[in-house]
Amino acid sequence: MRHVIALDVGGTGMKAALVTADGTLLHSARRDTGRERGAEAVVESILAFAAELRAHGEEKFGEPAAAAGVAVPGIVDAERGIAVYASNLGWRDLPLRALLSARLGEVPVALGHDVRTGGLAEGRLGAGRGADRFLFVPLGTGIAGAIGIDGRIEPGAHGHAGEIGHIVVRPGGPPCGCGRRGCLERLASAAAVSEAWAAASGTPDADAADCARAVDAGDPRARAVWQEAVDALADGLVTAHTLLDPHTLIIGGGLAQAGETLFVPLRAAVRQRLTFEQLPEIVPAALGDRAGCLGAGLLAWDLLTASGPGAPTHSPEVTA
Known part of the structure; x- marks a missing residue:
């Protein structure tokens, strides 16, 4: 059965899959990134994981993967296949595409930025499916974005398109x-x-999920913290919406797990800030932590498709 390797490399863990042309996951697996062992060890972990997947595909399906796609954090030069910089993984100017291709028997390899790759999957398979223009914004340790236009993700002239997290919404605010x-x-x-x-609760190990639960419980301190974040997010989203005019704003990442505790006040805050603009749909991401891996699979299939983007025709199935 023809398939590709998909790898999503994060700061602490890696997700991988073997993916068919219609988006079905034939096999999935996870590994620790092992960044505490240093940059060279991380690279070797990625290459070894990919080689394991290739061997599994050969044994299980009778043929090696036709291509591979990998999504990584940091600054990425997708055209040259270079992972330019990733502070949390310790690498700089890493020729990851060439290294993976060599380890996998010279198969074609596509390299992508993790958020833009996740946005590609959300656009073709998830919450942005059917929208000709969307903005995907995952709210995690940081904030980034992916601009979707007609089934593709806009990289920008220098590979930085969609970096909404670095829009200044509070001049003179925290560094x-x-x-x-x-x-x-x-x-x-x-x-x-x-x-x-x-800081507000006086509990050093409290996190955003704890804050969301306290908001639901009616804690006024939590509500103040939450509303400040929602207001800042709305300011950033309205700036992006005014510039890009997407039909849909897709919100993902850990903070989106708060559900309507986030989306109800966020939709209201965006609505209050719009004047002449059309109100976009503001929806939760649909693919969760699978988005990067599925997007990496799409990048790999795109390499093998001569006429157009080669998008799957139905939502992916997930197997263990």
Whole structure:
């Protein structure tokens, strides 16, 4: 059975799958990234994991993978296949596409940015399916974005398109790792909410999920922290919406797990800020933590499809 290898590399873990052309997951697996062992060990873990998947496909389905796709964090030069920089994994200018291709027997390999790759999957298979223009915004440790246009993800001239987390929404606000102050991700990411709620509650190990539960319980301190984050997020989303005019805003990541505790006030805050713009749909992401892996599979199939993007025709099935 013809299939491709899909790898989603995160700061702490890796998700992988063998994927058919119609989006079905034939096999899935997870491994620790092992970043505590250093950058070289992380790279070897990725290559070894991919080789295991290739061997499994040969044994189980009688043929090796036809291609591979890998999604990684940080700065990515997808055209040259270079993982330019990832602070949490310790690498710089890593020729990951060439290394993977060599380990897998010179099969074609596609390299993508983790958020844009996840956005590709949400656009073709998930919450953005059927929308000709959407913005995918996962709210995790940081905040990034992916701009979807007609079934593809816009990379930008320098590979930085969609970096909504570094829109300044509170000038002079808390310092951000990018060098600015008051960036959206410093106020509305899961990490930012965790930090603010730990301080407000006096509980050092409290996190964003604890804050959401306290909001539901009616705690006024939690409601204040939550509303501050929602207001900052709404300001950032309205700026992006005014520039991009998408039909759909897809919100994912850990903070979106709060469900209507997030979406009810967020929709209201966005609505209040719009003047001439059309109100977009604001919906939760549909694929959860599978999005990056599924998107990596789509990148691999796109390499093998001569005429167009080669999108699967139905939602993927997941097997153990």
